[in-house]
């Protein structure tokens with residue numbers, strides 16, 4: 412069996428077991444029009460069919476292409492979807508806080524989406540599926556208690572470069588595969604511009620650092636850019652809190 416066919420079957424089994432173990436039948440996916448949520452939606456649809464509901468949550472900063480790409484995916488795969496705009500909440504908060512920079516607006520947008528989809532999860536008696544990949548999780552490239560929040564994440568152990576291959580295998584529309592990954596939190600945002608390097612380069616180094624646990628010295632012998640490696644080591648260490656539970660004071 413092809414590697415990505417095998418991964419798909421494994422993730423279908425994982426989702427089925429984990430959702431049923433928690434006593435649920437329905438799942439939600441926040442659908443942005445980007446690659447990660449498209450892959451999660453297509454795999455979840457194979458398992459849950461009409462018990463999957465995708466939630467599109469545009470803001471005034473979402474690009475028009477993202478909205479079109481999300482609709483194309485839903486049409487191609489007959490996936491159920493609703494729209495819940497975060498624009499009114501975001502505008503109201505921005506009016507009260509006119510000094511916010513784009514990073515704060517972006518993180519606030521991400522948390523408004525989290526609040527919205529978790530409210531819908533209560534209404535629908537459904538679980539929220541996560542869409543953060545391993546590259547993002549390792550680098551802390553996501554908003555804590557925002558897009559990182561979920562009940563179950565099927566793609567958190569797959570690097571972005573693997574998500575591309577999985578998307579191709581699943582038949583995700585070409586427009587979604589071909590466009591640059593973007594958090595779409597402000598106009599023109601691009602993951603690879605924010606991070607400074609392509610995911611192909613980042614993932615090659617992360618594999619050596621995280622999976623093979625090689626030392627910095629040994630990684631540098633393998634033709635990896637020194638500045639990038641130093642950035643990655645710093646990010647992995649500084650952002651590890653994003654994948655941990657809050658520390659609780661133990662009474663002694």
Ligand SMILES: Nc1ncnc2c1ncn2[C@@H]1O[C@H](COP(=O)(O)OP(=O)(O)OC[C@H]2O[C@@H]([n+]3cccc(C(=O)O)c3)[C@H](O)[C@@H]2O)[C@@H](O)[C@H]1O
Nearest residue numbers: 517518521551552553554555557558593594595596605652
């Ligand atoms: N050591 C520590 N232990 C526990 N908590 C710690 C902490 N250091 C900071 N914090 C807390 O964490 C906050 C900072 O983290 P956070 O709020 O996440 O924000 P931050 O890491 O500053 O920014 C999030 C990054 O992820 C990107 N992003 C966001 C959303 C979606 C996507 C996407 O790809 O779709 C990408 C975004 O563009 C930005 O580069 C601090 O304000 C503080 O409250």
Ligand SMILES: Nc1ncnc2c1ncn2[C@@H]1O[C@H](COP(=O)(O)OP(=O)(O)OP(=O)(O)O)[C@@H](O)[C@H]1O
Nearest residue numbers: 441442443445446447448467468542558592593594
């Ligand atoms: N407009 C939106 N509507 C619904 N959900 C969204 C929206 N924007 C972001 N999200 C949620 O936040 C997640 C994080 O965004 P991120 O950009 O990392 O993933 P993506 O858009 O699915 O893929 P890509 O990284 O290729 O752009 C999305 O997968 C999605 O679940």
Ligand SMILES: [Mg+2]
Nearest residue numbers: 443445593594
């Ligand atoms: Mg995106």
